[in-house]
Amino acid sequence: MSGVNVDDRDSRAVPGGSPVASAGHERRASIAVVMPAYNEADRIEQTLASIARYFGEHDVDWPIVLADDGSTDGTVERATTAARRLELPLRLLTFEHRGKAATVRDAMLAVAAETEVDYLMMLDADDELPISQLDHISWSADARTIYIGRRVAETHGSQGVMPTPLRRLMSGTMRLASRVLLGLSYPDTQCGFKLFPRDYARALFGRQWTTGWVFDAELLAIATRVLRLPVQEVEVTWQPRGESKVGASAMLVSGLAMLGVGVRFRLGLYDRPRRPKPARSRLSST
């Protein structure tokens, strides 16, 4: 890991709340921003503009990867044009259409293998959870820590929007199912704002089976029950910006999928990685 022993990291924070490594001097830990995107042409430019602003304010130049699995609305072209205008070194990882879960899994495995960053950030591509909320993280002394966003109505002076009653019902059901079936106690497993230590990406995403919406909960269960990694919640605010791709039917499908995850745990199927190599993809620079 580029000459830095992340196990030496301490919990001091530099201005802006960025993580630091110890070994005598402060160093901001690096983060690759991985954005799963499907038909985000209308929202991707604003997301990239937010990232460019954040990078400029913090003087960082981290890798940004758009993980697109076959958008049909020109997302890739819009992202490419915007990245050039904003002078962002966007990389494109393109797959055949298989949904967010499989795309995130293979993108994370690919980025973990090709970069030397400290953390891989999974960030929704719609700017509903602005990247600037990285500044709200109290970085742990334990470099193995996974950080997961938890959507709240207000934090750090920023007002958020709470989800619709249907979405609240859906997340309440997910919360209950993840508690009963997987032993997880996190109120918001589904938030599209999460950071994973790169050193554990292969162990974690390499054990992922699910290709549906419960993959976040599955990953957290693998992290806590198999790999024994600490998980720290980060309060974030969420601002909806258009249509969600998660439909009401997701509730039923997810309940069954969660049951499947629970059964796999009982069978010991998460004990070892099942997918050491990422699926075929195309990585290109803009």
Ligand SMILES: Nc1nc2c(ncn2[C@@H]2O[C@H](COP(=O)(O)OP(=O)(O)O)[C@@H](O)[C@H]2O)c(=O)[nH]1
């Ligand atoms: N690659 C990929 N990304 C997806 C897919 N479905 C949703 N996403 C992305 O996942 C993120 C969250 O999706 P969204 O519909 O906004 O969910 P919500 O915010 O929870 O309502 C966005 O960045 C979407 O573009 C998919 O099938 N493939």
Ligand SMILES: [Mg+2]
């Ligand atoms: Mg969204």
